[in-house]
Amino acid sequence: xxxxxxxxxxxxxEIYVNDQEIYDxxxxxxxxxxxxxxxxxxxxxLGEFTFLLTGLxxxxxxxxxxxxxxxxxxxxxxxxPMGDDLAIGVDMKMNLFTTSLSMYEACGxxxxxxxxxxxx
Amino acid sequence: xxxxxxxxKDDYANAGKVSSQxxxxxxxxxINPDIIRRMAIACYEAxxxxxxxxxxxxxxxxxxxxxxxxxxDSGPGxxxxxxxxxxxxxxxxxxxxxxxxxxxxxxxxxxxxxDEFSIESCEKGTVLTLxxxxx
Numbered sequence: 001x002x003x004x005x006x007x008x009x010x011x012x013x014e015i016y017v018n019d020q021e022i023y024d025x026x027x028x029x030x031x032x033x034x035x036x037x038x039x040x041x042x043x044x045x046l047g048e049f050t051f052l053l054t055g056l057x058x059x060x061x062x063x064x065x066x067x068x069x070x071x072x073x074x075x076x077x078x079x080x081p082m083g084d085d086l087a088i089g090v091d092m093k094m095n096l097f098t099t100s101l102s103m104y105e106a107c108g109x110x111x112x113x114x115x116x117x118x119x120x
Numbered sequence: 121x122x123x124x125x126x127x128x129k130d131d132y133a134n135a136g137k138v139s140s141q142x143x144x145x146x147x148x149x150x151i152n153p154d155i156i157r158r159m160a161i162a163c164y165e166a167x168x169x170x171x172x173x174x175x176x177x178x179x180x181x182x183x184x185x186x187x188x189x190x191x192x193d194s195g196p197g198x199x200x201x202x203x204x205x206x207x208x209x210x211x212x213x214x215x216x217x218x219x220x221x222x223x224x225x226x227x228x229x230x231x232x233x234x235d236e237f238s239i240e241s242c243e244k245g246t247v248l249t250l251x252x253x254x255x
């Protein structure tokens with residue numbers, strides 16, 4: 001499923017996009033967690049086809065994504081990284097989005113699309 | 121090639137910065153991406169552990185036919201390593217949890233992704249040694 005359609009489903013807005021081509025990129029997996037060690041321990045899919053959905057808005061969500069070769073993060077509940085945290089995202093060439101949906105609502109909508117969990 | 125990095129206790133603002141630098145170094149050396157990912161995960165978890173749990177220390181990285189990491193801190197040590205290796209066990213404080221850590225997966229995760237893993241700990245400090253086959 002291409003990112004543009006995923007963002008539509010979540011009614012998500014752009015925070016920062018490093019690469020405009022990301023909108024047409026296919027994703028197959030989503031890692032959903034607020035615990036970064038869980039993401040680091042459990043994500044077994046290819047980062048290239050995986051995005052992170054999280055309510056954790058500080059720099060560690062971005063650093064964790066980087067370690068997993070994930071370059072796209074969607075934050076729930078309108079959360080947005082600010083200041084130094086956002087600067088790290090820009091420096092890391094991340095693509096960052098936010099949705100007003102809660103984690104529960106966002107997961108429900110994503111599940112219906114057929115996207116698979118990135119965790120084993 | 122040998123590199124040494126200093127890790128400062130409670131330096132949450134820079135947590136993960138060293139791991140990020142090391143990952144970039146591995147990419148420049150054109151190491152297999154799957155191996156880089158495993159090394160990056162291990163290095164990041166260990167760096168965060170040092171910031172959260174230790175009085176600070178150093179990361180020593182050696183790159184030749186294999187990659188070796190030594191994470192050496194100056195205490196206070198891990199009272200029960202078997203317990204610390206148990207998935208879900210955590211002594212992380214509120215500040216660490218706010219950052220998204222404290223899931224209790226750190227050490228077990230490091231062990232899982234490493235080709236060689238050894239850990240020694242006493243009150244004077246912990247030494248975690250990791251090895252990765254990169255060829």
